[in-house]
Amino acid sequence: MVTQKYHHGDLKNALIKAGIEILSSDGVGGLSLRKVAQRAGVSHSAPYAHFADKQALIAAISTEGYRRLYERLLSVNRNYSGDPLRQLVEAAWVYTRFALDDPAHFKITLSGIIEKEKDYPAFVEMSQRSFSVVAEIVRACQQEGILEPGDTDAVAVSVWSLVHGFVSLLLEGQISHTVTERMSTRELLIFTLNRMVEKPIPSEWVAEEGNI
Amino acid sequence: MVTQKYHHGDLKNALIKAGIEILSSDGVGGLSLRKVAQRAGVSHSAPYAHFADKQALIAAISTEGYRRLYERLLSVNRNYSGDPLRQLVEAAWVYTRFALDDPAHFKITLSGIIEKEKDYPAFVEMSQRSFSVVAEIVRACQQEGILEPGDTDAVAVSVWSLVHGFVSLLLEGQISHTVTERMSTRELLIFTLNRMVEKPIPSEWVAEEGNI
DNA sequence: GACGATATCTTGACAATGTCAAGATTTTCT
DNA sequence: AGAAAATCTTGACATTGTCAAGATATCGTC
Structure with a gap:
């Protein structure tokens, strides 16, 4: 299955979307993993289930x-x-x-x-x-x-x-x-x-x- | 006086130099104020006597x-x-x-x-x-x-x-x-x-x- | 449908970092 | 010499990236 429906639904794409939104409002310097997680409505460590580290999320956003x-x-x-x-x-x-x-x-x-x-x-x-x-x-x-x-x-x-x-x-x-x-x-x-x-x-x- | 000789001598330029060296060895992501201070041989807060914040040091390096x-x-x-x-x-x-x-x-x-x-x-x-x-x-x-x-x-x-x-x-x-x-x-x-x-x-x- | 394996998410912790406040020390100026 | 200013240290705090342990939901197999 491509779009898995677990707890959140599609957290991976939600995080990418949240990241792009934060970039738009806070700029490159304002992009933090914790803010992205918060905007997606999950805890600060949740992104690690989908991205190895911050670089990996940035790569996905890019x-x-x-x-x-x-x-x-x-x-x-x-x-x-x-x-x-x-x-x-x-x-x-x-x-x-x-x-x-x-x-x-x-x-x-x-x-x-x-x-x-x-x-x-x-x-x-x-x-x-x-x-x-x-x-x-x-x-x-x-x-x-x-x-x-x-x-x-x-x-x-x-x-x-x-x-x-x-x-x-x-x-x-x-x-x-x-x-x-x-x-x-x-x-x-x-x-x-x-x-x-x-x-x-x-x-x-x-x-x-x-x-x- | 242009080149003041206080405790360190010419910390401002020393910090810029240290920053450039760290950039060369650790890359953009490896540049931290505390590392710069350490390499210049001063405490972690010393740079604030010469630069308002990290951006100001980066501006000087640039x-x-x-x-x-x-x-x-x-x-x-x-x-x-x-x-x-x-x-x-x-x-x-x-x-x-x-x-x-x-x-x-x-x-x-x-x-x-x-x-x-x-x-x-x-x-x-x-x-x-x-x-x-x-x-x-x-x-x-x-x-x-x-x-x-x-x-x-x-x-x-x-x-x-x-x-x-x-x-x-x-x-x-x-x-x-x-x-x-x-x-x-x-x-x-x-x-x-x-x-x-x-x-x-x-x-x-x-x-x-x-x-x- | 049950159950173990797996994926997903939370909580808690830690080290690194930028920044500020208080104080100590040194230099400069009068 | 002594006051004022510049310089530096120490200590603290909030933010952040990251990891470990555990809880919970989903999946595949019987």
């Missing part, structure tokens, strides 16, 4: 973060099928929106708080799946001359680096105010993507929020 | 990290004066080396662990100074047609995003092994920079470690 990102990336690909440039822009935008909407969840998922990712295969798999969506977009862009040809995985790393770096600097407040005062976040993202792309991104897209 | 980065960036600019493309490549390499040589110090400095940077003016200033070095390189690159013209600060954000993202993904182990197995880190970095630059980076530079 995996869920990646899963949500992955689903939105797939959704973008579906909604803009046949338009790789638009897929690229909206995939980057989805990434940015995740970070802005839920900064703490984004950080814990993608800012390397997990020390040994190797120990959490589910996390590694979701991360690889997300990367492969990006690689697929990159491949399509290469076929249309939007991105330079060559090693698709390497180009995908470059593109992913650009987007991830942009979002990271954004979250850390490290982007100069002289820039953010003049351009919206979406405008700056598109400006940045334009540095890497062979054909210009239509300027109308700045105003159009992509459909997810 | 500021020192930025200072080191800043100095190396300046050094790059000096050593490759008049060669903006090379300055760009080696500045990016300096950034990468900092992350690889001292991952925990890099993370705590640049991965947004400080919640409210605003509260630490010294940190903000070093961060802005470092950015201005990059902006200076970008401006020189624009003048030589190496980077597209236009808003220099915005282009600098794009370039900085690319490098920062690359390094972050590298540290987090999120770069596909299909890529890292075929290319060295420096090669991949230069490959990535080549996606954003109008003139190709000489392939000989891959083998040449830049002088810092």
Whole structure:
């Protein structure tokens, strides 16, 4: 049976959900096992029946973060099928929106708080799946001359680096105010993507929020 | 007086130094105030004479990290004066080396662990100074047609995003092994920079470690 | 349906940690 | 020299991650 109904019902997922909620309200520093347990309505040691330690819970929360990102990336690909440039822009935008909407969840998922990712295969798999969506977009862009040809995985790393770096600097407040005062976040993202792309991104897209 | 000589001599800097050493040996998770105090040879509460709380010590350690980065960036600019493309490549390499040589110090400095940077003016200033070095390189690159013209600060954000993202993904182990197995880190970095630059980076530079 | 094995959860405890208060000691200033 | 300030120690407390022992519910087998 997948969803076991013991005392609580589905405590494992309840703990993940509680953790995400606490991240949203109290930030990364406010996430404690005991608070998570309390919010789920169980005693402070109950989580140990489902997670080996705090790292394991964080890994599960991160995996869920990646899963949500992955689903939105797939959704973008579906909604803009046949338009790789638009897929690229909206995939980057989805990434940015995740970070802005839920900064703490984004950080814990993608800012390397997990020390040994190797120990959490589910996390590694979701991360690889997300990367492969990006690689697929990159491949399509290469076929249309939007991105330079060559090693698709390497180009995908470059593109992913650009987007991830942009979002990271954004979250850390490290982007100069002289820039953010003049351009919206979406405008700056598109400006940045334009540095890497062979054909210009239509300027109308700045105003159009992509459909997810 | 700047360097006061009281009981210990210069405990404030000793604590920063001890913190950096602990980061290097025990990682970000292993950094505790009490361990720092012990390593500096003082009691567990002594740091409170110099730092308001743990965040303040972390801010000081981060500021020192930025200072080191800043100095190396300046050094790059000096050593490759008049060669903006090379300055760009080696500045990016300096950034990468900092992350690889001292991952925990890099993370705590640049991965947004400080919640409210605003509260630490010294940190903000070093961060802005470092950015201005990059902006200076970008401006020189624009003048030589190496980077597209236009808003220099915005282009600098794009370039900085690319490098920062690359390094972050590298540290987090999120770069596909299909890529890292075929290319060295420096090669991949230069490959990535080549996606954003109008003139190709000489392939000989891959083998040449830049002088810092 | 009964029963042993297993999964789940609670209670209680402990060490590590961040932080504060009170006091001792040293330096600085007048 | 003596007062004031800075520096450091000791002791305490709440929070937290983690483990051990035990209670309770569920599952698989007969």
